[in-house]
Amino acid sequence: MNAVALVTGAAGGMGRVIVQRLAQDGFSVVAVDRAEDPLRELGDQLKKEGLDIQTRVVDLTKEAAIAELIDGLPALSALVNSAGLFDERGFFDLTQDDFRRTYELNLIAAASLTQRAAARMSAGAKVVNIASRAYLGARHHAHYVASKAALVGYTRASAMELAPKGILVNAIAPGLIDTPMLRALTPERLAAQLALQPTGQAGTPEDIANAVSFLAAPGMSFITGQVLFVDGGKSLGGSGA
Numbered sequence: 001m002n003a004v005a006l007v008t009g010a011a012g013g014m015g016r017v018i019v020q021r022l023a024q025d026g027f028s029v030v031a032v033d034r035a036e037d038p039l040r041e042l043g044d045q046l047k048k049e050g051l052d053i054q055t056r057v058v059d060l061t062k063e064a065a066i067a068e069l070i071d072g073l074p075a076l077s078a079l080v081n082s083a084g085l086f087d088e089r090g091f092f093d094l095t096q097d098d099f100r101r102t103y104e105l106n107l108i109a110a111a112s113l114t115q116r117a118a119a120r121m122s123a124g125a126k127v128v129n130i131a132s133r134a135y136l137g138a139r140h141h142a143h144y145v146a147s148k149a150a151l152v153g154y155t156r157a158s159a160m161e162l163a164p165k166g167i168l169v170n171a172i173a174p175g176l177i178d179t180p181m182l183r184a185l186t187p188e189r190l191a192a193q194l195a196l197q198p199t200g201q202a203g204t205p206e207d208i209a210n211a212v213s214f215l216a217a218p219g220m221s222f223i224t225g226q227v228l229f230v231d232g233g234k235s236l237g238g239s240g241a
């Protein structure tokens with residue numbers, strides 16, 4: 001049987017390409033999302049391509065649903081936490097509820113999945129968390145920035161906790177990536193973001209899938225607790241001008 005990889009947010013702009021890439025790498029992929037129709041369409045499409053895919057509709061903010069999901073699967077060789085919630089809010093408009101619903105998915109769901117999956121993983125298994133370059137600081141979404149900074153902290157803590165079991169945990173910090181999430185920005189905000197981009201353009205979901213493929217690969221055995229920026233140089237801190 002192929003090694004099993006679970007990808008959350010699988011129906012998303014990045015998630016679907018990550019699913020496809022890991023299946024092409026030879027994993028049996030369990031694609032998880034709460035959005036039923038796009039997930040089913042993705043599964044049908046990738047099965048037609050001859051890829052080894054199963055789909056599971058799960059709301060990852062429900063702890064019992066996470067337990068049922070993980071306990072119903074064979075031990076995972078790779079877990080990719082890509083499900084994430086992003087929206088923009090003025091700093092003084094943010095409510096406690098904005099923080100709660102963002103943390104519920106971006107941090108707590110990823111942590112619950114990691115804990116539950118890692119309890120049954122063998123040495124050599126990988127966890128890859130999709131954080132964001134924004135964790136370094138960004139305007140107009142302090143709740144999201146804070147949730148991704150928390151996910152990076154959790155990545156480092158779980159890398160330490162799980163290293164004795166031979167499980168490697170890393171994060172990817174995407175910059176601007178051309179997905180529906182990016183199209184949630186107003187045209188003005190998008191133009192402003194692109195102007196700050198040293199390469200002058202957004203990346204693609206394939207750029208992220210390449211990084212996930214590298215960090216999840218069976219031969220990757222000595223990198224843990226790291227944040228890999230896939231951001232066209234935005235984390236360098238200048239516009240490149």
Ligand SMILES: NC(=O)c1ccc[n+]([C@@H]2O[C@H](COP(=O)([O-])OP(=O)(O)OC[C@H]3O[C@@H](n4cnc5c(N)ncnc54)[C@H](O)[C@@H]3O)[C@@H](O)[C@H]2O)c1
Pocket residue numbers: 008009010011012013014015032033034035058059060061081082083084085086105130131132133173174175176177178179180181182
């Ligand atoms: N797109 C970007 O430019 C960008 C940049 C930096 C970081 N990221 C991060 O990359 C990851 C993937 O982004 P994307 O562009 O694919 O986002 P997306 O919005 O296209 O996909 C997110 C997916 O998560 C799913 N989801 C939401 N709530 C859920 C829940 N409770 N249970 C299960 N699934 C749920 C959605 O249905 C959706 O399919 C996210 O964590 C995001 O924060 C994206």
